[in-house]
Amino acid sequence: MITSFIIAGIIYVTILIFLARRTRLKEKTTSNYLLAGGNLGMLLGLFTTAATIFSAFTVIGMPDFFRIHGIGSWIFLAVADAMLVYLLIRVGMVIRSRARSLDYQGMAGLLANAYGYKFVGLIAFVGVVIFLVPYISVQIKGVSTFLSAAFPEALPHWGWKTIIVAIMIVYSEVGGLRAIMYNDTLQGIVLFIVIWVIGLNCISEFGSVAGMFQRVESLNADLLSVPGPNGLFTVQFYVISAISIAILPFTQPQISTRIIIMKSNSALRRMAIGLGVFAVLVILPTMFMGMYGAILYSDVPRDEFIGHVLLYDQAPAIAALGLIGLIAAAISTSDSQIFALGTELRSLLSSSDKEALATTRIFIAVFGIAALVFSILSIEHLVSLALTSFSGTALLAPLILTGLLSKKKPGLLIPIATILALVIFILSLMNFIPGRFGTVDIRMILFASLAIVTGIEIIRLKTQP
């Protein structure tokens, strides 16, 4: 496999250099470097958004999640993603139009203007930094897991992580958002093909889909229904994950930026529908991979299972392509996220464009290093880590949506409630306060409280002369 991997690796790096050179800008401005000219077509928009959402978390995290928790994993991600598509149409189009009319440079800057206070933009910025860094580390951890499984003796986990972050920072520093989006498209196509080839290989091991599920039923029937063998999939879990995932396009800046820079609403419409179909088609083979693991590798550690399903049990060419696809996925997704943090920072800076961009580029590297450190220190499961990130940024939704959708200037009620919610959630993650009160998860309490506060603010704005 090593020869196939080296060949595929050389081809991939050559394409990256080609893309970076092609998109290299003589003079970088906020518009062309951070926002790719604000003129994104349907196809590029679809692939870059899909690649930003589906990455190492999907390819490595989801098969393992299916293997351990069973079929309910489908509801957790695929159904929530389908909800996201509907909201993208109904709310995303309004937000896109509003943001473009207000000279969008980043969500934080937009909110500072919408509320009339710079600190509101800072809340959004700090919120996404705190909760995107763990998500970026998901990608880095995911791909280092995979590389360690492929080449156990070559490098320690932290060595692989450092190499990935270095490539990521150099690539985004050179090419800007358009280069990242081309890489997204490349990785989206490679990953889509590889994941289906592997998924179909997994089914062929048992003759058919029915044969596969029959084997699972005979070994552990709890995997075929909710709440799953470990009791994870409760209604509460689903509600929290659905809220956190369905509003991702508005709460995570790497996605909202892509929506806003779509060249037209009709392109956004087609992109959103394509994204829904893409989501179903990408998550489906991870179910097959998970069921394969539940039958053949039910008791082994995650790294070993991933090594088998993606590498050792596949033909060398597919394994090598998978390895490259996954590295590309991790790099492009993390790039997008780190870059989005840079864009958010830029939108809060009021110095000249040249100075602000120079500062932003330094911080893009700082965010990358922060994610690297977090990925080395964190021991949480990939999917749990991603869900924590989704839930954390979901707490920003009332602040963002009210700020962008309200025709009147909102007051400080929602910003203050958001700060409180973020602090409480972070304290619960650090175990300073309980994460559950009885059977109720603290995120449910925070979501409900923010919804009530938002309702009060909306009524106040409506009754205001």
Add this chain to the structure above:
Amino acid sequence: MKKRNNILKLTDLIFVLITVASFTGVLIPAGKFTPKLMGAPYTAWMGVVFCFAYILLAYIASKYQKEGPDDN
């Protein structure tokens, strides 16, 4: 304009109904994996049906949602 708004209200209502159903025994009956479809357990195939229902609903809404100067 009125017809468009009514259709969008209807798609929103259906969205809420499907979402509520997503968290009940309609999609996630505890401990049950029958009836199967082509060997797939109930929650798996019904989950796929729900996904396409959302996408179809989004498609219908997208036909009637107009926002901004590039919409005709």
